[in-house]
Amino acid sequence: MEDSFSTAPSRRSLLLAGLIATAMTAAVLMILPDIDVPTTLGGNLRPVQITALTVTNSIIAYLVLLQFYADHKLSNGLLSVAFSYSALMSGYMLINLPRVFSTSGGFPPGSHMATWLWLARLGGTAFLILLAMLVLQRQQDRPLSKRVRFQALSLCVVAPLGLAWFAIAVLSRLVPDLNSLVKDNGDYSALTHSGIGAFLLASWFVALLSVLLVTRLRSAFHCWLALSGYSYLLYLIMACSSSIRYTVGWHASRFFELAAAGIMLGALLFEVLKLQTRLQHSYRQAYEASIHDSLTGLHSRRHFDAMLEMALQQQARHPAPLTLLMADIDFFKQYNDHFGHVEGDLCIQRIAACMAEQLRGGDTVARYGGEEFVAILQYCDQVQARQAAERFRAAVESLALPTPPGSLRPVVTVSVGLYCHPAGSPATAGWLVEQADRSLYAAKHAGRNRIGPPETSPTAA
Numbered sequence: 001m002e003d004s005f006s007t008a009p010s011r012r013s014l015l016l017a018g019l020i021a022t023a024m025t026a027a028v029l030m031i032l033p034d035i036d037v038p039t040t041l042g043g044n045l046r047p048v049q050i051t052a053l054t055v056t057n058s059i060i061a062y063l064v065l066l067q068f069y070a071d072h073k074l075s076n077g078l079l080s081v082a083f084s085y086s087a088l089m090s091g092y093m094l095i096n097l098p099r100v101f102s103t104s105g106g107f108p109p110g111s112h113m114a115t116w117l118w119l120a121r122l123g124g125t126a127f128l129i130l131l132a133m134l135v136l137q138r139q140q141d142r143p144l145s146k147r148v149r150f151q152a153l154s155l156c157v158v159a160p161l162g163l164a165w166f167a168i169a170v171l172s173r174l175v176p177d178l179n180s181l182v183k184d185n186g187d188y189s190a191l192t193h194s195g196i197g198a199f200l201l202a203s204w205f206v207a208l209l210s211v212l213l214v215t216r217l218r219s220a221f222h223c224w225l226a227l228s229g230y231s232y233l234l235y236l237i238m239a240c241s242s243s244i245r246y247t248v249g250w251h252a253s254r255f256f257e258l259a260a261a262g263i264m265l266g267a268l269l270f271e272v273l274k275l276q277t278r279l280q281h282s283y284r285q286a287y288e289a290s291i292h293d294s295l296t297g298l299h300s301r302r303h304f305d306a307m308l309e310m311a312l313q314q315q316a317r318h319p320a321p322l323t324l325l326m327a328d329i330d331f332f333k334q335y336n337d338h339f340g341h342v343e344g345d346l347c348i349q350r351i352a353a354c355m356a357e358q359l360r361g362g363d364t365v366a367r368y369g370g371e372e373f374v375a376i377l378q379y380c381d382q383v384q385a386r387q388a389a390e391r392f393r394a395a396v397e398s399l400a401l402p403t404p405p406g407s408l409r410p411v412v413t414v415s416v417g418l419y420c421h422p423a424g425s426p427a428t429a430g431w432l433v434e435q436a437d438r439s440l441y442a443a444k445h446a447g448r449n450r451i452g453p454p455e456t457s458p459t460a461a
């Protein structure tokens with residue numbers, strides 16, 4: 001069965017993604033001339049932005065991890081690692097902001113690595129997405145063994161923590177102090193000119209290219225992943241085009257970063273919702289198929305058994321007579337042998353429809369098997385049941401379905417057995433069916449095309 005990650009994008013999704021990409025590109029082009037215009041916003045929005053980024057990426061990672069749990073595709077496991085890692089790194093960025101743990105920022109106080117965190121987060125995430133795409137290309141849908149699956153799942157949970165720790169505690173000590181590339185007045189042109197900007201741009205360009213080339217946007221999920229990657233690319237273009245913090249370009253770039261995560265989360269939730277709707281629909285179809293007989297459209301034997309149990313329970317609570325009708329087409333073997341099975345099926349269908357028509361809407365009418373039908377008539381006494389059975393018998397006769405030459409009667413007929421169970425007398429469903437069957441047998445024995453005698457056996461099992 002298709003999962004939420006492998007369904008092909010609908011035309012509308014593709015169109016929407018294309019429109020969003022075009023709108024974002026147009027927005028960047030419009031903003032570029034004013035990229036270095038200062039704003040009065042300062043860094044006030046930064047904690048909110050980073051919190052939103054952390055929360056959104058955490059939820060994305062969780063949803064993708066759940067998908068990995070369901071489909072065991074290593075590429076999805078790696079994508080979940082990418083988003084978890086991004087969330088952890090932005091969470092760490094948050095506690096490094098000025099006035100969170102120390103006046104001038106840094107956690108532990110005095111360790112200024114905001115710039116390194118930015119580089120390690122974006123570079124690491126792009127690298128992990130690229131890795132996921134390489135794995136997707138090589139691995140395809142090969143199933144993993146249960147043991148490997150469990151190990152891979154555990155690794156997907158632990159790996160982001162390990163990677164974040166490695167970037168923060170180990171790698172950060174090996175690289176020079178990148179914060180010195182940002183001046184006190186917020187001028188970070190030295191940072192972008194140092195090659196770091198070009199490196200990040202290239203990383204995200206390659207990551208995006210890998211998504212496009214490997215997935216060819218065949219699934220809706222990968223289509224939105226590509227759009228999210230494009231949004232990251234625009235973010236970096238704007239961040240690298242402006243050279244000073246808190247300018248129009250700087251704020252706009254942060255908006256694009258948030259949009260990248262928002263697009264991914266929105267798309268994932270939408271795909272999950274779509275899957276849920278499809279599941280509900282499939283469940284409904286499967287349920288309907290299980291309670292109906294495919295040839296006649298009447299209820300199935302399984303449903304009849306369940307309904308009879310329920311009717312008996314209701315009778316115990318609300319005493320009222322409960323009647324069971326059991327009908328069988330007379331000499332159907334001859335009919336089948338003469339006209340063939342296809343005509344035989346049509347005959348069964350006509351008689352089933354006739355039975356459903358002649359009984360009340362609330363009665364459960366089912367195909368018991370072969371050319372045998374049953375009906376549960378609640379709150380129906382012997383007299384009423386006999387009338388209903390006679391109505392049905394006569395209706396079948398008036399269908400005037402011709403019988404094979406040499407038959408006892410010129411038209412197809414039915415014999416009907418009935419058993420009316422009085423209230424206040426305990427009985428099992430099987431016993432009730434047995435009584436109706438005995439009545440039917442008696443009707444057959446008496447010459448067919450008639451209603452059987454009422455079975456009044458006083459001893460219920």
Ligand SMILES: Nc1nc2c(ncn2[C@@H]2O[C@H](COP(=O)(O)OP(=O)(O)OP(=O)(O)O)[C@@H](O)[C@H]2O)c(=O)[nH]1
Pocket residue numbers: 295328329330331332333334336340341342343344345348369370371444448
């Ligand atoms: N076409 C068709 N025939 C079926 C189906 N289920 C059972 N039958 C046929 O129904 C016939 C039942 O024959 P019997 O049980 O001997 O009963 P009968 O010929 O109706 O004789 P009485 O019931 O004694 O009047 C068999 O030939 C089965 O093959 C079905 O779904 N489609």
